[in-house]
Amino acid sequence: MKNVEIIAIGTEVLIGQTIDTNSAWIGEKLQMVGLNIFRKTTIVDTPELIIQTLQKAYEENDIIITTGGLGPTKDDITKTAIAKWLNKKLVYHEASVQHIQAFYKKRNREANELVLKMALILEGSEGFVNPVGASPGMMIPLPNHKVLFCLPGVPTEMKAIFQTYVMEILKALSQRYTEHFHLHLTGLPESQASFLLKDFENSLPEYMSIAYLPSYKLLKMRLDLNIEKDNEHAKQEFKEKCQEMSSILEDYIISYEQETLEEVVFRLLLEQNKTLGIAESCTGGNLIGSLVKLSGISKVLIGGIVAYSNSVKQKQLGVSHEILENYGAVSEHCALQMAKGVKNAIQSDIGIATTGIAGPDGGTDLKPVGTVCIALFTKNFEFVKTYHLGNNPREIFIERVIAIALENLRRYLLGKPL
Amino acid sequence: MKNVEIIAIGTEVLIGQTIDTNSAWIGEKLQMVGLNIFRKTTIVDTPELIIQTLQKAYEENDIIITTGGLGPTKDDITKTAIAKWLNKKLVYHEASVQHIQAFYKKRNREANELVLKMALILEGSEGFVNPVGASPGMMIPLPNHKVLFCLPGVPTEMKAIFQTYVMEILKALSQRYTEHFHLHLTGLPESQASFLLKDFENSLPEYMSIAYLPSYKLLKMRLDLNIEKDNEHAKQEFKEKCQEMSSILEDYIISYEQETLEEVVFRLLLEQNKTLGIAESCTGGNLIGSLVKLSGISKVLIGGIVAYSNSVKQKQLGVSHEILENYGAVSEHCALQMAKGVKNAIQSDIGIATTGIAGPDGGTDLKPVGTVCIALFTKNFEFVKTYHLGNNPREIFIERVIAIALENLRRYLLGKPL
Numbered sequence: 001m002k003n004v005e006i007i008a009i010g011t012e013v014l015i016g017q018t019i020d021t022n023s024a025w026i027g028e029k030l031q032m033v034g035l036n037i038f039r040k041t042t043i044v045d046t047p048e049l050i051i052q053t054l055q056k057a058y059e060e061n062d063i064i065i066t067t068g069g070l071g072p073t074k075d076d077i078t079k080t081a082i083a084k085w086l087n088k089k090l091v092y093h094e095a096s097v098q099h100i101q102a103f104y105k106k107r108n109r110e111a112n113e114l115v116l117k118m119a120l121i122l123e124g125s126e127g128f129v130n131p132v133g134a135s136p137g138m139m140i141p142l143p144n145h146k147v148l149f150c151l152p153g154v155p156t157e158m159k160a161i162f163q164t165y166v167m168e169i170l171k172a173l174s175q176r177y178t179e180h181f182h183l184h185l186t187g188l189p190e191s192q193a194s195f196l197l198k199d200f201e202n203s204l205p206e207y208m209s210i211a212y213l214p215s216y217k218l219l220k221m222r223l224d225l226n227i228e229k230d231n232e233h234a235k236q237e238f239k240e241k242c243q244e245m246s247s248i249l250e251d252y253i254i255s256y257e258q259e260t261l262e263e264v265v266f267r268l269l270l271e272q273n274k275t276l277g278i279a280e281s282c283t284g285g286n287l288i289g290s291l292v293k294l295s296g297i298s299k300v301l302i303g304g305i306v307a308y309s310n311s312v313k314q315k316q317l318g319v320s321h322e323i324l325e326n327y328g329a330v331s332e333h334c335a336l337q338m339a340k341g342v343k344n345a346i347q348s349d350i351g352i353a354t355t356g357i358a359g360p361d362g363g364t365d366l367k368p369v370g371t372v373c374i375a376l377f378t379k380n381f382e383f384v385k386t387y388h389l390g391n392n393p394r395e396i397f398i399e400r401v402i403a404i405a406l407e408n409l410r411r412y413l414l415g416k417p418l
Numbered sequence: 419m420k421n422v423e424i425i426a427i428g429t430e431v432l433i434g435q436t437i438d439t440n441s442a443w444i445g446e447k448l449q450m451v452g453l454n455i456f457r458k459t460t461i462v463d464t465p466e467l468i469i470q471t472l473q474k475a476y477e478e479n480d481i482i483i484t485t486g487g488l489g490p491t492k493d494d495i496t497k498t499a500i501a502k503w504l505n506k507k508l509v510y511h512e513a514s515v516q517h518i519q520a521f522y523k524k525r526n527r528e529a530n531e532l533v534l535k536m537a538l539i540l541e542g543s544e545g546f547v548n549p550v551g552a553s554p555g556m557m558i559p560l561p562n563h564k565v566l567f568c569l570p571g572v573p574t575e576m577k578a579i580f581q582t583y584v585m586e587i588l589k590a591l592s593q594r595y596t597e598h599f600h601l602h603l604t605g606l607p608e609s610q611a612s613f614l615l616k617d618f619e620n621s622l623p624e625y626m627s628i629a630y631l632p633s634y635k636l637l638k639m640r641l642d643l644n645i646e647k648d649n650e651h652a653k654q655e656f657k658e659k660c661q662e663m664s665s666i667l668e669d670y671i672i673s674y675e676q677e678t679l680e681e682v683v684f685r686l687l688l689e690q691n692k693t694l695g696i697a698e699s700c701t702g703g704n705l706i707g708s709l710v711k712l713s714g715i716s717k718v719l720i721g722g723i724v725a726y727s728n729s730v731k732q733k734q735l736g737v738s739h740e741i742l743e744n745y746g747a748v749s750e751h752c753a754l755q756m757a758k759g760v761k762n763a764i765q766s767d768i769g770i771a772t773t774g775i776a777g778p779d780g781g782t783d784l785k786p787v788g789t790v791c792i793a794l795f796t797k798n799f800e801f802v803k804t805y806h807l808g809n810n811p812r813e814i815f816i817e818r819v820i821a822i823a824l825e826n827l828r829r830y831l832l833g834k835p836l
Contacts, residue, residue: 012631014458015449019442023460028434037432039467042441042458049457073612073630074619106808115609132811154632156814211433278703278724284710285696285703288724292702293813295778303730305723306696306706312721312764316734346730360713395711 452594
């Protein structure tokens with residue numbers, strides 16, 4: 001298997017200004033095409049250190065990927081350091097010059113000399129026009145059939161160039177045959193999944209492996225096959241293992257298609273031609289906001305009411321003074337009326353509602369921080385339940401409430417018990 | 419200045435299963451005490467690679483910090499690799515043996531032999547009892563007055579040990595004086611900031627440096643001072659440079675206190691005792707959701723209406739059929755009525771509204787994808803403006819609209835021209 005080293009250049013990650021999300025993302029992609037990640041090095045941007053790190057990476061690996069240091073500022077020195085290392089010149093990448101001029105013109109700014117310097121690439125390298133930003137990426141052939149890719153540090157730009165150009169080239173370089181079986185699950189913590197799969201995992205041959213990718217919303221899992229090309233027996237064996245894994249985890253699977261919980265719910269609403277309205281207190285717009293990130297969602301999502309204060313709960317959602325007085329805003333009575341209220345107000349088929357105590361303040365002995373009531377209301381059906389999520393940072397509490405609300409909606413749409 | 423290398427041990431980060439948040443956190447702490455982070459290396463857990471990486475780090479640095487590989491499982495081999503490297507024995511850290519026994523007893527589990535192995539530390543090292551977990555950290559003196567810290571990989575445990583024991587030791591080792599001046603800016607791309615600061619940056623002495631931290635919502639900048647202790651001249655000079663930098667960037671500065679745009683707006687609303695209501699179409703709850711992430715926001719935020727469909731715009735926000743017919747949902751007329759409508763519906767002091775075309779579909783020649791109208795309405799004031807943000811991924815479009823809406827609100831609250 002071919003070895004890869006990732007070199008992240010720039011002080012931002014080292015001095016804690018940025019959390020490096022690029023490496024995990026690239027790491028996953030490399031894993032997917034059957035390449036072996038040998039080491040990841042993050043360094044400050046001094047020419048000497050860049051050159052020394054590149055030289056060592058070259059000696060020990062087949063493929064090097066750098067991120068960062070391609071921007072227009074003084075400390076963007078990746079390209080000049082590489083030019084010095086390889087004793088080559090930087091030349092303008094004509095396609096990127098034009099791209100940058102158009103890119104700036106569209107934003108009513110002028111592409112000055114400093115900005116156009118971003119279009120410089122190493123002579124003899126292949127430039128990759130940046131699909132979402134200005135700086136091009138490049139691929140530089142190295143002696144002994146080795147290769148160096150230079151990518152921007154901004155995650156959206158890095159990812160766009162990686163997916164548009166680099167991924168296919170890496171696939172060809174890897175010379176491995178890989179397959180990946182994806183499962184998205186809810187309601188199953190990583191440790192429990194690992195427990196359920198213990199015997200299965202021990203039964204796997206060395207060319208298959210399981211990856212766990214937990215988040216607050218769902219557990220992503222992957223079974224990987226990584227073999228020499230054209231091993232029909234292993235391909236067949238992989239199919240069987242995928243089925244075995246599915247049946248062990250059956251109860252928790254929400255998708256085999258790498259869909260998010262939001263995407264699954266969107267698809268089901270679309271298939272069933274049903275519309276949705278959302279009333280939110282503790283999630284404060286973040287539940288509807290998570291759905292709005294999906295293109296085309298307006299086909300099923302009518303709107304929502306963020307009832308942060310009690311007056312909005314009363315006036316816009318019809319929560320009575322009695323409910324607020326007798327049970328409080330964080331109560332099943334209130335949640336159910338909010339779901340009903342939003343359904344009626346905006347005339348959707350389904351109304352869902354969240355009301356809870358995100359914290360850090362506002363908890364009581366009876367209703368501690370982390371208490372949340374979630375309701376679902378339709379013409380023929382109603383559901384409400386109280387959950388105790390414990391003490392979490394505010395953002396994590398919100399994420400978990402969104403996940404529970406969407407999972408309830410998913411189960412309702414599938415006719416499963418809630 | 420003393421050099422530090424961080425070595426993260428374990429495959430999770432390399433193959434994309436975990437995003438490494440430890441490094442940025444440690445990096446920031448090191449920076450703050452005036453230590454120079456030379457390099458960060460992430461490696462798979464093989465003894466040879468660990469030893470080779472430690473040796474190289476020792477040759478080039480004064481301080482080494484490892485994270486990971488201290489747990490009880492088969493692949494936790496950091497300590498045995500270090501013992502082999504330094505040719506020393508592992509001995510039980512008596513305080514940690516007792517701590518682990520108590521730790522497990524409290525959880526009604528027995529501390530078996532495997533678990534107690536976590537209490538092993540290198541002979542001649544100083545053990546740090548883990549305040550929140552089982553594995554102790556340790557500090558190992560190396561030849562030539564160098565030092566190696568070993569910390570767990572679990573972020574909460576790493577941070578607890580770092581803050582309880584390591585931070586003070588590093589401060590003493592650093593022997594540097596540091597100061598940091600923070601600026602948060604909006605409406606200024608990194609490249610333009612760099613252009614404006616070109617002469618200023620060239621005028622800085624070597625013991626001062628600028629850091630740029632761009633995001634879609636704001637540009638964070640920092641001016642750092644890092645000197646020998648007790649250099650009053652440099653401290654004075656730093657003050658002057660901070661002022662100079664402020665006056666160059668004056669028009670774009672939103673905060674000197676590391677506040678986000680949301681936090682600035684929250685503070686201003688609180689200071690002025692004004693309440694806010696939000697009507698959203700294209701941002702679909704994400705604008706109000708970004709404010710709801712702030713604890714205590716209910717003091718100023720009454721609620722919002724997500725008017726994704728035209729029927730909600732009409733019924734809940736009072737947008738007339740004529741406006742929709744003659745100008746469309748993405749129009750200044752509609753945005754202004756939405757802002758007015760939400761203010762009236764939920765009885766807030768200020769109403770703000772967004773309506774636009776997030777894409778990828780829905781654009782026309784007259785109103786291409788990326789068109790957005792933003793409005794602000796109060797008893798005595800109204801504002802509406804159309805922006806053309808171009809073709810962005812949906813999430814970035816939403817982030818940018820949120821930034822513009824909040825920036826307009828900030829300017830309004832400060833009495834600045836919009």
